[in-house]
Amino acid sequence: MSMVDFGDWLYATPVSTAIRETSWIIPNLQSIHILAIAVLVGSALVTELRFAGVLAVDRPVGDVMRRFLPWMRWALLVLLLTGVVLVVAEPGRTLTNTVFLTKMALVAGASLVTLQARKSLLVASPVQEGETSPAEASKALAWLMLVVWCLVIFCGRFIAYV
Amino acid sequence: MIDQAILQQIYDLSLSASIRENVNAFPVIESLHVLAVALVFGTILIVDLRLVGFASYRGSAQRMVTELLPYTWVAFVLAVVTGALMFLSNAVAYANNTQFLLKLVAIAIAGLNMMWFHSTTYRRIAIWDEDMPPPAAARFAGVMSLILWTAVIFLGRWIGFTLDLFF
Secondary structure (H helix, E strand, O other): OOHHHHHHHHHHOHHHHHHHHOOOHHHHHHHHHHHHHHHHHHHHHHHHHHHOOOOOOOOOHHHHHHHHHHHHHHHHHHHHHHHHHHHHHOHHHHOOOHHHHHHHHHHHHHHHHHHHHHHHHHHHOOOOOOOOOOOHHHHHHHHHHHHHHHHHHHHHHHOOOO | OOOHHHHHHHHHOHHHHHHHHOOOHHHHHHHHHHHHHHHHHHHHHHHHHHHHOOOOOOOOHHHHHHHHHHHHHHHHHHHHHHHHHHHHHOHHHHHOOHHHHHHHHHHHHHHHHHHHHHHOHHHHHHHHOOOOOOOHHHHHHHHHHHHHHHHHHHHHHHHHHHOOOOO
């Protein structure tokens, strides 16, 4: 079964049809999706700029991470749930769409780095109180992460246009 | 309301026409708008939650506000510029769209809420800077801001589903 066939099958299921035909569902799901993106990107901005040594440099990295990591986890969960329903509703627009697949790859990579790599980094080298200067590699990664989240937003909007 | 003839003149501007005619212009502007809105809401949310009484990454509310608000303002300017460009491209349709008009009202009230907070409770922030929970007026301003910006995002997304391009 190809992705196109799967998309066609999904599109024809009663669930998919019901979501599409209830006119208020998709706009409200997309609104919640954007709210969750805002939570994620706002949290990412502060934590990554902390890693980059730009923002809140007088605060330990660990304190900043502890404040925002739970919010990022919840935001990612909401994004996943609303995103799944949006895909179920309109599989043809997403599953075979290169922009959508690119977005998924970027989200997977960025989420992994956010939830795992950084956490282990914190566990491996617990930060002491007061001034801490993050490693250069971590700084570069921080800027890369901000670029990736921007790309995710661009891909997300461009799904509708390609 | 705004004169339809003026809206038509805005629609006829060469800038408006070029946004309509270039295939990639609108999606790029719209993506930048979403990015800007996400940064506005994301950073305001952090400040609002602190005002409501959630502990943040630093004790001082004032330091956090002065640290984050520049990012909010840069993002807000980007949102206004990209929003204005989208409006230009279809001025008549947007000006006659209920969700768009309500969104502007919500932004205006959010602005008034912010101005009220900054000219009253925020002036005395030295007194309550590290207090938990913050004073009732600060908590009220935070809750109002959260409700209004959430409404702005919902209304903004609904524009895309209700805009009548053949108005």
